[in-house]
Amino acid sequence: MGPPVFNTGGATLDVTRWVRLPCAPARPPAAEDRMTRPATSRPSPTRRPSPNRPPSVERVLTLAREGLTDAPPTHEALARVAREVIADERERLAAGASIRPVGELAAEVIRRLDGLVRERAPRAVINATGVIVHTNLGRAPWPVAAIEAADAAARGYLLLEMDPETGRRGTRSGAAEAHLVALTGAADALVVNNNAAAVALAVGLAGRGGGIAVSRGELVEIGGGVRIPEIVRRAGARLVEVGTTNRTRAADFGDAFGIRPVRVVLRIHPSNFRQSGFTESPDPRALAELAHAHGAIVIDDLGSGALLDTAAYGLAHEPTPADALADGADIVTFSGDKLLGGPQAGLIVGRADLIGRLRRDPLARAMRPDKVTLAALAATLGLYRAGRAVAEIPVWRMIALPAATLRTRADALARMVAAVIARDSSASVEAVELRATVGGGSLPGETLPSCGVAIRRGSADRLLRRLRSGDPAIIGRIADGAVLLDLRTVDPADDDRLAAALHTALAAAADDAPPDAAPEPAAPGGER
Numbered sequence: 301m302g303p304p305v306f307n308t309g310g311a312t313l314d315v316t317r318w319v320r321l322p323c324a325p326a327r328p329p330a331a332e333d334r335m336t337r338p339a340t341s342r343p344s345p346t347r348r349p350s351p352n353r354p355p356s357v358e359r360v361l362t363l364a365r366e367g368l369t370d371a372p373p374t375h376e377a378l379a380r381v382a383r384e385v386i387a388d389e390r391e392r393l394a395a396g397a398s399i400r401p402v403g404e405l406a407a408e409v410i411r412r413l414d415g416l417v418r419e420r421a422p423r424a425v426i427n428a429t430g431v432i433v434h435t436n437l438g439r440a441p442w443p444v445a446a447i448e449a450a451d452a453a454a455r456g457y458l459l460l461e462m463d464p465e466t467g468r469r470g471t472r473s474g475a476a477e478a479h480l481v482a483l484t485g486a487a488d489a490l491v492v493n494n495n496a497a498a499v500a501l502a503v504g505l506a507g508r509g510g511g512i513a514v515s516r517g518e519l520v521e522i523g524g525g526v527r528i529p530e531i532v533r534r535a536g537a538r539l540v541e542v543g544t545t546n547r548t549r550a551a552d553f554g555d556a557f558g559i560r561p562v563r564v565v566l567r568i569h570p571s572n573f574r575q576s577g578f579t580e581s582p583d584p585r586a587l588a589e590l591a592h593a594h595g596a597i598v599i600d601d602l603g604s605g606a607l608l609d610t611a612a613y614g615l616a617h618e619p620t621p622a623d624a625l626a627d628g629a630d631i632v633t634f635s636g637d638k639l640l641g642g643p644q645a646g647l648i649v650g651r652a653d654l655i656g657r658l659r660r661d662p663l664a665r666a667m668r669p670d671k672v673t674l675a676a677l678a679a680t681l682g683l684y685r686a687g688r689a690v691a692e693i694p695v696w697r698m699i700a701l702p703a704a705t706l707r708t709r710a711d712a713l714a715r716m717v718a719a720v721i722a723r724d725s726s727a728s729v730e731a732v733e734l735r736a737t738v739g740g741g742s743l744p745g746e747t748l749p750s751c752g753v754a755i756r757r758g759s760a761d762r763l764l765r766r767l768r769s770g771d772p773a774i775i776g777r778i779a780d781g782a783v784l785l786d787l788r789t790v791d792p793a794d795d796d797r798l799a800a801a802l803h804t805a806l807a808a809a810a811d812d813a814p815p816d817a818a819p820e821p822a823a824p825g826g827e828r
Contacts, residue, residue, distance in 0.1 A: 354389040363406035424772035430786030434739025441694040446676035453675035479681035482559035484621040486649035492667040498633040498646030506537040511562035513540040513670035515548040550582040557594040565591040571603030588628025598632040604742035605634025641695035642680030706751035736788040750788040
């Protein structure tokens with residue numbers, strides 16, 4: 301029974317006033333109800349939800365709990381997802397859709413809860429673009445040894461910063477740094493979380509207000525909107541621009557030393573662009589001698605970080621950290637996830653006293669990598685020291701693949717696709733010669749001979765979109781109205797999965813597009 305409402309009206313019936321006590325309902329009975337309803341009547345039973353209103357959250361929750369088979373989630377998590385489902389259903393109804401049964405909504409709650417767990421693992425991708433270090437696809441796959449080391453590090457405790465002999469605190473990244481010293485000939489090494497962090501930390505050696513001399517031709521943007529002048533300014537140092545955009549000589553740095561004090565000479569390797577024509581760069585050894593004569597240090601940012609000679613595989617020579625140190629650099633920085641082929645990391649090698657200063661910098665703690673990265677990096681570097689990099693690191697395995705091997709695989713894939721589209725006279729497939737690239741800002745303009753397949757069936761855009769939407773997602777490219785799939789970047793172990801995905805996509809293309817449908821026009825230039 302609800303709280304009482306008292307009639308304080310006078311003798312005249314139509315002058316009645318109602319007074320609500322503090323505990324009474326917020327809305328008094330309607331006047332027409334008071335006049336027509338008998339005094340002994342009871343409130344009407346609970347009404348059913350309107351056809352245009354979804355069921356209550358509690359009804360959905362009750363059925364969802366009954367349908368759960370795994371470990372039950374907390375009430376808060378279940379209720380949150382149920383409210384999201386009800387909100388979506390309310391929008392559907394407002395748009396004119398018919399209401400769904402409450403059991404269907406409960407099943408949707410369970411599906412969304414399961415999806416939150418499944419989303420932890422990203423969808424598998426087969427990279428058929430011919431770009432080996434593909435930044436948009438997570439750079440390159442790790443070697444198996446790195447994956448196993450990372451898995452072991454993630455599963456339990458490890459001696460990350462403890463010396464097992466003394467029981468005292470040890471060096472956090474000792475194994476990886478020891479490998480770097482052995483591979484580059486440096487006196488010491490330091491690992492941070494990426495190469496941009498390595499450069500930002502290294503330029504701090506100039507100190508507040510210290511001059512950092514950089515060739516105007518190397519004042520570049522290194523990716524993600526990060527620009528060298530901004531890094532220098534954020535470090536509190538003073539940028540000293542030297543030479544011109546296309547031509548800078550060692551003598552130009554000599555003039556800079558004579559005008560304003562310079563503590564650091566910063567060299568930026570043009571890893572993601574190439575200058576040609578009327579150009580000149582200072583000889584690195586002559587520049588290092590000049591800098592040391594004026595009491596300055598040389599920091600050389602190599603970016604890609606090749607530890608093997610790229611010229612041995614038909615590519616231009618990419619400077620190695622050992623090359624830079626031999627030419628007089630005091631500090632060398634490079635990436636762990638480009639040509640090195642390991643996890644994302646910034647690697648710093650060089651003079652022991654300078655590395656020691658960087659290690660003591662408070663900013664270094666903010667840039668340190670986690671245990672999983674360190675374990676994977678150490679395992680990757682160990683493969684180089686063991687002489688197994690080309691055989692076991694995917695980046696180098698892809699670079700070293702003979703074109704003849706790729707041709708054999710392309711012919712087999714083309715035969716499979718031809719069988720699928722045999723009844724469609726407008727469709728075609730052929731094994732073709734292609735050019736693959738290293739990518740990831742490494743060796744710009746350099747290509748490797750490769751092979752793959754060119755498929756034409758209806759709209760190339762639609763076919764490529766369907767391939768991207770599959771599981772695994774197939775990422776290729778379009779040229780001259782055909783979908784191109786480059787096999788240099790496809791692991792041979794994935795050939796069967798690639799063939800199955802193509803079979804599914806081509807079969808679907810036959811169902812939803814008429815054979816004589818005109819293909820969508822390609823972008824200007826014919827290639828994407």
